[in-house]
Amino acid sequence: MTSFYSAKIWQEGKRGPPPIFASIGVRHPFQIQLDIALREQETLPSLFDLIGQEIEHFDAGNTVIAVAQIPKVSQDQSLEVFRENRAWQELQRRMHSSVARLEPRGLSMLAYALARMKGFEDPVLLTAVLDRSVTKMPDFGPTDAAKLLCKSRLQIRERSDLWVALSKEAARKICDSGRFIDISMTAWAFAKAGQAERILFGQLASAALQCNDLPPHTIANLCWAFAKSKNSNKDLFDMLAKRSIEAHRSFDRQSVSNLVWAFATLDVCHEELFAVFANYTIDSGLWRQFSPQMASNMLWAYGKVGIAHMRLFDTFAEYVALNIESFDNQNLANSAWAYATTQLPSQQVFDVLTKRACGRLSTFRLDELCGIMWAYVRAKPESVAFSHIFEESVQLLLPRVQSLDSQSVANVIWILATCQQLRQQAVPQARELVDSLMVALLDLRIRLDSEGAAQVVWSLWRMGRFHDAWILFVRTLSDGRHPEHGKTGYTKKHAVDGRQRYYQTLLMETEKRGDVQKQVFLWKQMAADFFSRNLRTACLNCAVMAYLNGGDQDGAREMLRQMVRTKLFNQVTGSLAARMGIRNLEAELEPAEILDITIRRRPNCQSRYEDFHYKEASVLETVVREARAGDVTSVHAAIENVGLKEVWLKIAGGEKACVIDNVIAKQRPKLILEFGTYVGYTSTRMALQVDAWGGKVVTMEMDPVNVTSLKEVEARNHIEMAGLSHAVMVQLGHSDDAVQMVLEKFGAHSVDMVFMDQRGTAFHDDLKTLERLNLMAENAVVIADNVLKPGAPYHVWRISTLPHYATDIIDLREFGSAPVEDWMTVSWVRFGPSYGQLPQEVRQLNELARESDRFRLKAMATSMKDLVGDPLDDFAKKFTDEFIQLGIRTSMYVRTDIIDGCAVSRLVRLGAGESPPVWAGEDPRDEIQGGQWRGVVGGVQFAGEALAPGGGYMREPPSRMTIAPGG
Numbered sequence: 012m013t014s015f016y017s018a019k020i021w022q023e024g025k026r027g028p029p030p031i032f033a034s035i036g037v038r039h040p041f042q043i044q045l046d047i048a049l050r051e052q053e054t055l056p057s058l059f060d061l062i063g064q065e066i067e068h069f070d071a072g073n074t075v076i077a078v079a080q081i082p083k084v085s086q087d088q089s090l091e092v093f094r095e096n097r098a099w100q101e102l103q104r105r106m107h108s109s110v111a112r113l114e115p116r117g118l119s120m121l122a123y124a125l126a127r128m129k130g131f132e133d134p135v136l137l138t139a140v141l142d143r144s145v146t147k148m149p150d151f152g153p154t155d156a157a158k159l160l161c162k163s164r165l166q167i168r169e170r171s172d173l174w175v176a177l178s179k180e181a182a183r184k185i186c187d188s189g190r191f192i193d194i195s196m197t198a199w200a201f202a203k204a205g206q207a208e209r210i211l212f213g214q215l216a217s218a219a220l221q222c223n224d225l226p227p228h229t230i231a232n233l234c235w236a237f238a239k240s241k242n243s244n245k246d247l248f249d250m251l252a253k254r255s256i257e258a259h260r261s262f263d264r265q266s267v268s269n270l271v272w273a274f275a276t277l278d279v280c281h282e283e284l285f286a287v288f289a290n291y292t293i294d295s296g297l298w299r300q301f302s303p304q305m306a307s308n309m310l311w312a313y314g315k316v317g318i319a320h321m322r323l324f325d326t327f328a329e330y331v332a333l334n335i336e337s338f339d340n341q342n343l344a345n346s347a348w349a350y351a352t353t354q355l356p357s358q359q360v361f362d363v364l365t366k367r368a369c370g371r372l373s374t375f376r377l378d379e380l381c382g383i384m385w386a387y388v389r390a391k392p393e394s395v396a397f398s399h400i401f402e403e404s405v406q407l408l409l410p411r412v413q414s415l416d417s418q419s420v421a422n423v424i425w426i427l428a429t430c431q432q433l434r435q436q437a438v439p440q441a442r443e444l445v446d447s448l449m450v451a452l453l454d455l456r457i458r459l460d461s462e463g464a465a466q467v468v469w470s471l472w473r474m475g476r477f478h479d480a481w482i483l484f485v486r487t488l489s490d491g492r493h494p495e496h497g498k499t500g501y502t503k504k505h506a507v508d509g510r511q512r513y514y515q516t517l518l519m520e521t522e523k524r525g526d527v528q529k530q531v532f533l534w535k536q537m538a539a540d541f542f543s544r545n546l547r548t549a550c551l552n553c554a555v556m557a558y559l560n561g562g563d564q565d566g567a568r569e570m571l572r573q574m575v576r577t578k579l580f581n582q583v584t585g586s587l588a589a590r591m592g593i594r595n596l597e598a599e600l601e602p603a604e605i606l607d608i609t610i611r612r613r614p615n616c617q618s619r620y621e622d623f624h625y626k627e628a629s630v631l632e633t634v635v636r637e638a639r640a641g642d643v644t645s646v647h648a649a650i651e652n653v654g655l656k657e658v659w660l661k662i663a664g665g666e667k668a669c670v671i672d673n674v675i676a677k678q679r680p681k682l683i684l685e686f687g688t689y690v691g692y693t694s695t696r697m698a699l700q701v702d703a704w705g706g707k708v709v710t711m712e713m714d715p716v717n718v719t720s721l722k723e724v725e726a727r728n729h730i731e732m733a734g735l736s737h738a739v740m741v742q743l744g745h746s747d748d749a750v751q752m753v754l755e756k757f758g759a760h761s762v763d764m765v766f767m768d769q770r771g772t773a774f775h776d777d778l779k780t781l782e783r784l785n786l787m788a789e790n791a792v793v794i795a796d797n798v799l800k801p802g803a804p805y806h807v808w809r810i811s812t813l814p815h816y817a818t819d820i821i822d823l824r825e826f827g828s829a830p831v832e833d834w835m836t837v838s839w840v841r842f843g844p845s846y847g848q849l850p851q852e853v854r855q856l857n858e859l860a861r862e863s864d865r866f867r868l869k870a871m872a873t874s875m876k877d878l879v880g881d882p883l884d885d886f887a888k889k890f891t892d893e894f895i896q897l898g899i900r901t902s903m904y905v906r907t908d909i910i911d912g913c914a915v916s917r918l919v920r921l922g923a924g925e926s927p928p929v930w931a932g933e934d935p936r937d938e939i940q941g942g943q944w945r946g947v948v949g950g951v952q953f954a955g956e957a958l959a960p961g962g963g964y965m966r967e968p969p970s971r972m973t974i975a976p977g978g
C-alpha cells in the first residue's frame with residue numbers, strides 16, 4: 012500500500028498533512044529534516060544506524076516516523092535480531108512515552124506500523140494507543156480512522172467497549188468521506204474482527220455505492236468483508252460486479268480469488284462476472300500463479316454457484332496435476348467437492364486427488380473426511396466411487412464413532428449407502444460402522460435434526476435395513492419426539508422439511524409390504540405435523556384409503572369415527588365413506604369415544620414447509636371447494652383456474668396437454684409411467700383417456716404432500732368417484748428407487764408410454780435406467796416436458812443422436828404463462844444395437860446442464876412467471892443456438908387460437924429449416940377460465956410413427972381431427 016505521507020507532502024510544512032502529535036508552536040526545521048532523513052532509509056540496518064545516532068534528539072513526531080518506516084524497509088524480516096539493539100530499545104521506550112501526546116494521524120500511523128511489524132508484540136502499548144484514540148476520536152479524519160480500525164483489530168476484539176466507541180464515530184466519518192479505499196478498509200477491519208453488524212454494513216454499502224474511484228484490490232477486499240460477515244446487499248454487489256467486469260484486467264490473483272469467493276459465499280450468482288473472471292484467469296495465464304488455496308477457493312466458488320465453466324475446470328485440472336504436492340487437506344476436499352458438485356466428468360482429477368489423499372486421510376479433520384467422501388460418491392464418472400478412499404475412511408472412522416457429531420453421522424451413513432448402491436456391494440466393514448452409529452443414535456447420544464433423520468432413514472432402507480429405519484423412527488422421531496426441524500444458519504431460499512422425506516421412505520416400503528398398520532401410523536403422524544385443517548384432513552383421508560386398500564373395513568370405520576369426532580372431514584372423506592355404504596358421515600357414524608392422541612396433536616403454528624407449499628395447499632382447498640364429486644373435468648378445471656388466475660403451477664396444461672393428448676391418441680398406451688405427479692393433474696388427465704381401452708397410469712412422486720393432495724382430492728375422491736380409481740396408481744418415492752418397484756409390480760416391457768416431468772437434467776439418467784431394466788415395451792413412446800426451460804440438454808442430445816429414437820422437438824408455451832417459451836420432446840423408441848448405450852460425449856452440454864439446474868432452483872424458489880425476461884430468454888437462446896450448431900432444431904410447434912371463449916391448441920409441423928413463430932399474442936389466460944382449453948387431436952404425423960413396423964402398433968390412424976374433452 013503506498014503511503015499517503017510522501018516526502019513531498021511532508022516538505023509542504025503547514026500545508027502538509029495534519030499533525031502527528033500535539034506541540035506548542037511550530038516544529039523546528041531540524042525535526043522536519045530528521046523526518047525526511049528517516050523516510051529516506053531503505054534498509055533496516057541503515058534505519059537503525061540513523062535512529063541510534065539521532066534518537067536523543069527525537070520528538071514524538073520523529074519517533075512515529077521512525078516506527079512507521081520499519082515495516083516498509085524490513086521486507087518481512089523479523090525484528091528478533093534487533094532485540095538487543097540499544098536504538099530499538101530506546102525507540103520502544105519513546106513510543107510508550109509519546110502516546111499520550113499523539114494526534115489522530117500519529118495514532119493511526121503507529122497502530123498501522125505496529126500491526127505490520129513482524130516478531131513484535133506489545134499489548135500494553137497497543138492498548139494505550141487505542142485508549143488515546145477513543146478520547147481523540149472526534150478529531151479523527153476518515154483515513155486515519157480507517158487505518159486505525161484496519162490494523163488494530165486483534166486488540167479491538169478483546170476490547171469491545173473500545174470497538175463500539177470507535178466504530179460509531181469512525182464509520183460515520185468514513186462513510187461521509189466518500190473514499191472507497193477507506194470504506195473498503197473499514198469493512199474489512201470490522202469483518203475481520205467479527206464485529207460486522209448489519210446497520211453499520213448498511214451504511215458502508217450506501218457510502219460505497221456513491222463512490223466512483225474503485226481500485227480492484229479494494230473491491231475484492233470490500234466483497235470479502237461483506238461475504239465474511241454474511242452481509243449481502245444486492246445494489247452494492249451489482250455495482251461492484253459491473254465495476255469489476257470493467258476493470259477485470261487489473262485484478263491480481265488474490266483479488267480474483269477473493270472476489271469470486273465472496274460472490275459465491277453470498278450466493279450472488281452474477282453469471283457475467285463469473286464468466287469474465289474465468290476467461291481472464293485462463294487467458295492471462297494468471298492461474299499458473301495461483302496458490303493451491305486460491306485455486307481451490309476459485310473452484311469451490313464456481314461449484315457453489317453452480318457454474319460449470321468447462322475451460323476453467325479443465326485448466327484447473329491441469330493445475331491440480333501440476334501442483335498436487337502442495338495441496339493441503341482442505342484444498343483437496345474443496346477441489347473434490349467442486350468437481351463433484353458441477354458433475355463434470357473428471358476421472359483424471361479424482362485420480363490425482365486420490366493419490367494425494369490416500370495414506371494421509373488420518374490427518375484429515377472429520378468434516379474434511381466426510382467432505383471428501385461425499386465428493387467421491389457424487390462425482391462423475393460413477394467409477395470414482397470405487398476409490399480405495401472409502402476403505403481407508405471406514406477404518407479411520409470405526410474407532411472415532413464417539414467423536415462424530417450428528418451432521419457427520421448422517422453424512423457418513425448416507426455416503427456408505429450411496430457408495431453401496433453405486434458399487435452394488437457394501438464397503439468392507441461398513442456394516443460394523445453403521446451398527447455402532449445406530450447404537451449411538453438409539454441411545455440418543457446423537458440427536459439428528461429432521462434433515463439428518465431423512466438421510467439416515469433413507470440410507471438404512473437403501474442398505475436393506477428397513478427394520479432399523481423403523482426402530483429409529485418409532486423410538487426417536489415419532490410422537491413429537493423429533494427435534495425441531497431447521498438448523499441455525501439455514502439460508503436456503505425454500506424450506507425443506509426432512510420429516511416429509513423420511514415419511515416418504517417409510518411409506519414407500521410399508522406400501523410395498525402391504526403393512527396397513529404402519530401406513531396408518533405414518534399418515535397420522537403426518538397429519539399431526541400440519542397446522543392446516545385441510546392438510547390434516549387430507550392425511551387422515553389417506554389413512555382411510557390405506558385401510559380400504561388393505562381390506563380393513565373396521566379400521567377404516569374407526570378412523571372415520573375419529574374424523575367425525577374431530578370434524579376433520581371433507582368431500583373426499585364423504586366419498587370414501589360412500590364406498591363403505593355410508594351416505595351421511597355425521598348422521599350415520601358415532602363420533603369416537605376416545606380421541607386418538609396422535610390426531611389430537613397439532614403444532615401451534617404453520618411450519619416453514621407448510622408455508623412453502625402454499626400453492627399446493629391452495630389447489631387442495633380450491634378443488635375441495637369448487638369441484639364436484641364424480642366429475643373429473645371439474646377437478647381439472649379447478650386446478651387450471653388456480654394456475655391461470657392465482658399462481659403459476661408447474662402443470663402440463665394448455666398447449667402441453669395438447670401434445671400429450673395427441674400422443675395418447677396415436678399410441679393408445681396400456682401402461683403409462685409418469686415421472687412427477689405433483690398435484691395429479693396430468694396423471695388423472697391421462698387416466699381419463701386411457702381408461703377407455705383399459706389402460707393405466709402409474710405416477711411416481713417423491714414428495715408425500717403432493718401425493719396426499721393427489722390421492723385425497725383427485726385420485727381417491729374425484730377419480731375414484733368417477734370410477735377411475737383402478738386407472739391411476741401412485742408409486743411413492745424418488746424415481747431412483749421407485750422405478751425398480753414399478754418393474755417388480757408390472758414386469759419387463761410393460762410400459763408403452765413414458766411422461767417425464769421431473770428434473771430435466773435427470774431425464775437421460777432415468778431413461779437409461781428404463782432401458783437398462785427393460786421396462787419399456789418395443790415401440791414405446793417417451794414424452795418429456797420442460798426441455799428448454801429449465802432445460803434437459805443431455806436428454807435432447809441422447810434422443811436426437813441415438814438411432815433407436817425417432818424424435819420430434821415441439822416448441823410451445825408454458826401453461827399459465829404464455830410469454831415463457833418451452834420445448835417438449837416426443838420420441839418413439841425401437842430396440843436395436845444402440846439401445847441402452849451412451850451417446851457420444853459432448854462436453855459443452857455440461858455447462859448447459861448446470862445452467863438448467865440453476866434455473867430450476869430459481870423457478871422453485873420463485874415461480875416460472877417471475878423468470879420471464881432477459882435471463883431466461885438469454886438462456887433459451889443459448890440453448891437453442893447450441894443445439895442448432897449441433898444440428899438439432901424444433902420440428903413442430905403448438906398454435907393456440909381463442910375460439911368462442913375457448914383456447915384451442917393444435918400441433919403444426921414446421922417446414923425444413925423453418926423456425927417456430929415468435930409468440931406475440933395475448934396471453935390466453937386473460938380470456939379463459941379453467942376447463943376452457945381444448946386440444947385438437949389428430950392432423951399431424953410424428954417422426955416416430957414412421958418407425959413403427961408397418962404402422963402396426965398404431966391401432967387408429969391419425970386422420971380424424973377431434974377436439975379432446977376437458978381442459
Ligand SMILES: C[S@@+](CC[C@H](N)C(=O)[O-])C[C@H]1O[C@@H](n2cnc3c(N)ncnc32)[C@H](O)[C@@H]1O
Pocket residue numbers: 661662663664686687688689690691692693694711712713714717744745746747768769770773
Ligand atoms: C413439474 S411437476 C409434475 C407436474 C405434473 N406432471 C403435472 O403436469 O400435473 C414435477 C414433480 O416431480 C417431482 N419429482 C421431481 N423429481 C422426481 C423424481 N426423480 N422422482 C419422483 N418425483 C420427482 C416433484 O416433487 C414435483 O412434484
